[in-house]
Amino acid sequence: MKSKEEVVHEFRVQTIQDATMRVIARKGMAAATIQEIADEAGVAKGTIYLYFRDREELVEKTFECAMTQLLDRIDAAIAANEKLEDKIRAIMTAKLGFFSANREFFRLYLSLRMPEGTAATQRRQRQHCQPRYRTRTEQFAAVLQQAMDRGEIRAVDPYRLALFIMEGSTAIILERLKEPASPDEQDDVDFMTSFILDGVRKRSRS
Amino acid sequence: MKSKEEVVHEFRVQTIQDATMRVIARKGMAAATIQEIADEAGVAKGTIYLYFRDREELVEKTFECAMTQLLDRIDAAIAANEKLEDKIRAIMTAKLGFFSANREFFRLYLSLRMPEGTAATQRRQRQHCQPRYRTRTEQFAAVLQQAMDRGEIRAVDPYRLALFIMEGSTAIILERLKEPASPDEQDDVDFMTSFILDGVRKRSRS
DNA sequence: TGATCGAATGACCGCTCGTCCAGTGGCCTG
DNA sequence: CAGGCCACTGGACGAGCGGTCATTCGATCA
Numbered sequence A, B: 001m002k003s004k005e006e007v008v009h010e011f012r013v014q015t016i017q018d019a020t021m022r023v024i025a026r027k028g029m030a031a032a033t034i035q036e037i038a039d040e041a042g043v044a045k046g047t048i049y050l051y052f053r054d055r056e057e058l059v060e061k062t063f064e065c066a067m068t069q070l071l072d073r074i075d076a077a078i079a080a081n082e083k084l085e086d087k088i089r090a091i092m093t094a095k096l097g098f099f100s101a102n103r104e105f106f107r108l109y110l111s112l113r114m115p116e117g118t119a120a121t122q123r124r125q126r127q128h129c130q131p132r133y134r135t136r137t138e139q140f141a142a143v144l145q146q147a148m149d150r151g152e153i154r155a156v157d158p159y160r161l162a163l164f165i166m167e168g169s170t171a172i173i174l175e176r177l178k179e180p181a182s183p184d185e186q187d188d189v190d191f192m193t194s195f196i197l198d199g200v201r202k203r204s205r206s
Numbered sequence C: 001t002g003a004t005c006g007a008a009t010g011a012c013c014g015c016t017c018g019t020c021c022a023g024t025g026g027c028c029t030g
Numbered sequence D: 001c002a003g004g005c006c007a008c009t010g011g012a013c014g015a016g017c018g019g020t021c022a023t024t025c026g027a028t029c030a
Helices: A004-027 A034-041 A045-051 A055-079 A084-101 A103-111 A119-128 A130-149 A158-178 A185-198 B004-027 B034-041 B045-051 B055-079 B084-101 B103-111 B119-128 B130-149 B158-178 B185-198
Strands: none
Touching: A004 A034, A004 A045, A004 A055, A004 A103, A034 A045, A034 A055, A055 A084, A055 A103, A055 A130, A084 A103, A084 A130, A084 A158, A084 A185, A103 A158, A130 A158, A158 A185, A158 B158, A158 B185, A185 B158, B004 B034, B004 B045, B004 B055, B004 B103, B034 B045, B055 B084, B055 B103, B055 B130, B084 B103, B084 B130, B084 B158, B084 B185, B103 B158, B130 B158, B158 B185
């Protein structure tokens, strides 16, 4: 049973993290100030420091929280399917769906890919956020490796392949978020899946 | 004939822009200060303001200058080849070669993809830098469209395809720059070209 | 109901950084 | 060689940031 204080505490943390994502989505990582996040959350600046040590921890925790949700979805997508084609389709569906439901998170996601700031800031980012990407890429690379071992696909460097596909799909998501009216989610998933599997060249009918 | 003043002026501009790229490559966009750029260029802080209105113009001009070189290379790569496969191969070679020769530019290139900062800053970026990406993507999309018209490749949304491929290849370049010892440039070009054309699925030998 | 508590506040501090400008010294000209 | 010109300098300045802490005040309890 959660005590009343715990519930209030969790609620505050959640409110502040939501505000953080919205402000970063609006202004970008560098221009998102503590003051504006506080205003957005409807609390005073000092209050944020009761829940997070400093700006860096705030951003990091906010990122972790949303990223974990995404990774869980992708894990499930991988586990629930057998054939590579189905896995890819499920992963892409999960990714598109997640970012369409969490638009504000996308900007933060993009910002933390590339390390910014001073050496010290970079060190902490490398320790916390970048591994999440690397793990994710390696996880996808492992899926591809399995498919290669089973002879489902051609043998190439799986890590490079994973990188290419993940960044390519991120570009499609970014485009979808920019478009006033995107095509059906399923259409983009189909487009990407078939491109990944068969490329663009016309197939000689076997 | 250039006057002596013009030569000196150009030299200064070039020196400062080179320094700007180096510092941004080292520290990242947000942490690159005018003071450090000035030190790197071997001039005083104030001198920079004799050649550039403000920090924003400095960054923008630096970006434009390098970006134009890249675009020229890609234009040449497209014009010099007939078949789509050759065009893609040439474009990828040009891109990899350019960034391997201009490592410092890559960080700036990545930073300006996503708008950062205040609304005013964003407006200027949208007007100057983002169109360069969009144009580049549209240019590549046009190449793909032509190949579709000629029946060389399957008909899909060319703009989405262009986005996917451009971002995917950017990820490979980023990985190459991170690696202490990258594989041969030609290997990565071959990998990407064959992936783009044929995907990963084993081809049924026709 | 009065005493107590601690979560929330926001004025404040120290600092960094972009920008400005009064001063300087090397070069060109008459 | 004298004198003016102007490219260059670098300290001064103020805006605006993250982070602190003395103060406030509604909830809680004896």
